[in-house]
Amino acid sequence: MKLKPEISDKEMITVNGVSKTYLGGKFTAVDNVSLDIIEGEIVAFVGPSGCGKTTVMRMVAGLETPTTGDILVNGHEVQGPGPDRGMIFQAYTSFPWLTSRQNVEYGMKILGIPAAERRERGQKLLEEVHLGPAADKYPSELSGGMKQRVAIARTLAQNPEVLLMDEPFGALDAQVRWEMQEMMVQIMDVEKKTVILVTHDIQEAIYLADRIVFYTRTPGRIKHDVYLDFKKGQRFTSKEDLLSQSGYLEVEKQMFAWMREEIQLQAT
């Protein structure tokens, strides 16, 4: 099935000439990155390992402050982390002392949402991520993919404007990753978020994203910023549908060529 993403023309995330240095300025991780992300877009950050993708995302999340430049989310300058920007980490962050349901309700509790409403929205989200039967289990009783779904539902429960996902499926095996990717497409059709997805999996980026921002190796700069025009503004609920689109292979080849350029630069 093909889905039409709802993309407005409102700027949701603006990254203005952002750089980030570590070690007292001796090491530049991110160098002068500028980006505008439109409300409803799914943007993938792709690039070689250690190029600064996570750093840019963490600065949008407010977990890291830019050394220079600034970041606006929905018109407000990012000053620190906040529930308007939900983040999903590669490491499992579902709280082990809470059941799936309690985890999903936790974020809403922080926001002061009344118990009855928490319960109702929590149940809806648990079902959206196919965790209905595991609602009252602890994370230690769940598989990696299920733990990650708990984290996704917990983040969505806060109804953030922006969803930041840092290699969310990186620790999962190929089959589970594929299931999660297809699930994400369906969820995004319901929840309609502006998404940044950090990944080094080129296929994942092409499948999930409307647009790909490709970074150079350290120091991270934007190498290419491309819309996936071959998708004709659609998202696909099955990966086979994507693969049968004409133009898919060209894009994938292009991404691999860019990746090779960056990796070979590193070797010399």
Added chain:
Amino acid sequence: MSDTSIQSAAEASNRVRRKPKKLQLLTTLSGRQTMILGLIGMGAFFGLWEIAHLMTAEEAKRFLPSPISVVQALTALIQEKNFMADVGISAYRIFGSFFIACVIAVPLGILMGCFAPIRALINPVISGARYLPAASFIPLLLVWFGPTDSQKMALLILGVVFFLIALILDNTEAVATELVEAAQTMGASRWEIMVNVVGRAASPAIVDSMRNMIAVAYTYLVIAEIVAAQDGIGAVMMRAGRFLKVDVIMAGILAIGIMGVLTDIVFRAAAYYAFPWNRKRQG
């Protein structure tokens, strides 16, 4: 290569497999097996003790009484000398002082683990204080408190509190950064994160630290009750020592051992029921 060589290789590996080694890495035992092995170990200990007693020359036997006579001495103490009152007093000193030590160490350890400036401020003092032998405080505490319960409890507190703070600091620092960051991105306050994320995440490890440190508190009990004490298990043992009643001394040791084992069991059970989410997955 002929078939026979393959067969013989298979046979050889069968031969190896037919005799499973008793001590394999990474195996687990059933509760029943664990209990049986534990009982065998204890039986062996008392057996060796009994043998040592039998082999001791007759005139020296009173210096190494048999396990049974130690148990008899213990029952006699309980029935004739109101020993349970002394046990009660010792228990009060241990648990009372340990409770106070926890009231100090848990919040402080968590605060230090969460906030670098607090850690930097307090850690040098705590780390240094751990190297001071608690017993060296006895003269000071006697001057301050006199030969009172407070003096003994202060000693027990001094003996464990610095280690407890250091352990709880470690437990807190071991909490995954991602859990804290996830809570921050959800908009949780610092207090909320400290109590309901870091505190909750570290709680099983903290209870473990407490369980280990109360064992250390027991080791200070006798030191606390040897000096200027009229009551408590340590005082009873000191008095028996003056009359060379080795069976009574050993009965005191046995009583402390039993209390220690019971305390350990209580802590383990409490952790099991308090943290159902942390139970090891049963195979």
